[in-house]
Amino acid sequence: MISNKVEPxxxxxxxxxxxxxxxxxxxxxxxxxYEIPADGMPAGAACQLVHDELNLDGNAAFDLGTFTTTxxxxxxxxxxxxxxxxxxxxxxxxxxxxxxxxxxxxxLGPLFNAPDQANFCGTATVxxxxxxxxxxxxxxxxxxxxxxxxxxxIVFGADAHICWDKFARYFEVEPRVxxxxxxxxxSDAAAVRERIDENTICVGAIMGTTFTGAxxxxxxxxxxxxxxxxxxGWDISIHVDxxxxxxxxxxxxxxxxxxxxxxxxxxINVSGHKFGLVYPGLGWLLFKHAGDLPExxxxxxxxxGDTMPTYTLNFSRGSGMVMAQYYNLxxxxxxxxxxxxxxxxxxxxxxxxxLVASGLFDVLSTMxxxxxxxxxxxxxxxxxxxxxxxxxxxxxxxxAYNLPPTRRT
Ligand SMILES: Cc1ncc(COP(=O)(O)O)c(C=O)c1O
Numbered sequence: 001m002i003s004n005k006v007e008p009x010x011x012x013x014x015x016x017x018x019x020x021x022x023x024x025x026x027x028x029x030x031x032x033x034y035e036i037p038a039d040g041m042p043a044g045a046a047c048q049l050v051h052d053e054l055n056l057d058g059n060a061a062f063d064l065g066t067f068t069t070t071x072x073x074x075x076x077x078x079x080x081x082x083x084x085x086x087x088x089x090x091x092x093x094x095x096x097x098x099x100x101x102x103x104x105x106x107x108l109g110p111l112f113n114a115p116d117q118a119n120f121c122g123t124a125t126v127x128x129x130x131x132x133x134x135x136x137x138x139x140x141x142x143x144x145x146x147x148x149x150x151x152x153x154i155v156f157g158a159d160a161h162i163c164w165d166k167f168a169r170y171f172e173v174e175p176r177v178x179x180x181x182x183x184x185x186x187s188d189a190a191a192v193r194e195r196i197d198e199n200t201i202c203v204g205a206i207m208g209t210t211f212t213g214a215x216x217x218x219x220x221x222x223x224x225x226x227x228x229x230x231x232x233g234w235d236i237s238i239h240v241d242x243x244x245x246x247x248x249x250x251x252x253x254x255x256x257x258x259x260x261x262x263x264x265x266x267x268i269n270v271s272g273h274k275f276g277l278v279y280p281g282l283g284w285l286l287f288k289h290a291g292d293l294p295e296x297x298x299x300x301x302x303x304x305g306d307t308m309p310t311y312t313l314n315f316s317r318g319s320g321m322v323m324a325q326y327y328n329l330x331x332x333x334x335x336x337x338x339x340x341x342x343x344x345x346x347x348x349x350x351x352x353x354x355l356v357a358s359g360l361f362d363v364l365s366t367m368x369x370x371x372x373x374x375x376x377x378x379x380x381x382x383x384x385x386x387x388x389x390x391x392x393x394x395x396x397x398x399x400a401y402n403l404p405p406t407r408r409t
Pocket of ligand 1: 126129
């Protein structure tokens, strides 16, 4: 049993009579690392011990690599804490949470130019990985419902995030990977053309790749599919991985056509915890038409009091991050997101310009998004890995990594 009693320090030694946290005996006695302690300790002591140990971690505000949100307003944090204990999946007990989730989906549909207000559908996920797994699963099932035989394949670029490979392996779909060319850091329509056939469940197009932040030519891929589907009687569609771009391009470049305006784009994911400006733990998946999510993938359960549909990989989760997304959407509005994204873009472009001006680096990003990736020129005299280690001495976390091999198939 955990005791909440604060025990005063015993004896006449240092700390006697003090109730200050660091005067307690828990700061001189050893705490087991890998076993559950036999007895508990006061809340303040436990909190301080955990807090102090985590000082060994890097400072999240210096994280330049994961593109996730590291700061939110205190009001948002308050809402997150208030809603941590509410199980998001329990629509029966928390109908207003469900209503707010639905409002967000309704806001995102038009942001991605869903053609029919009443017909698109979507869900919150824990991140883009879960959204991608679920989105691709829907494509696989739709393909299977049409083709009773054959082995499914999926086509995506070598620049895709690892979750695309995970999908292929976990759900037994052959990955047909478009290699990264020496002068091109993303997929292209001609290379996609060579890999698709009647068993292709869908083609992936990434808006804001993990490696360089490049936006893939989704318009060209859409045109390619329009022609080939018509010629062959196939029905291959596109899933757009807009983990990064989904909360940037609609504000900075709304004219760029990459979303549901393209007829073959049937599903899109976006990370709430990247440029959606919410702390880690939130993604979104949207289907252009409710019919793009095969009904036999949706489960109906009634053990929480009422019959509820679920389309998720996990079940229980807190509601805090979903509420934080709603807070941001209300707080910032379209104009607020636009200003923030434009500022981020201006800073990123300035930084990229300075890197080029130094003469030591080539910038690989196309700078449509606030993501700067660079490689070293020979004369830099040091490697990306050395620079990364050097910056780490000052707390900055700048990932140095290899691009995928060009000849991957
Ligand atoms: C393009 C892309 N897709 C998917 C993911 C996976 O997203 P998450 O970390 O939200 O699961 C990432 C993460 O960086 C990404 O950059």
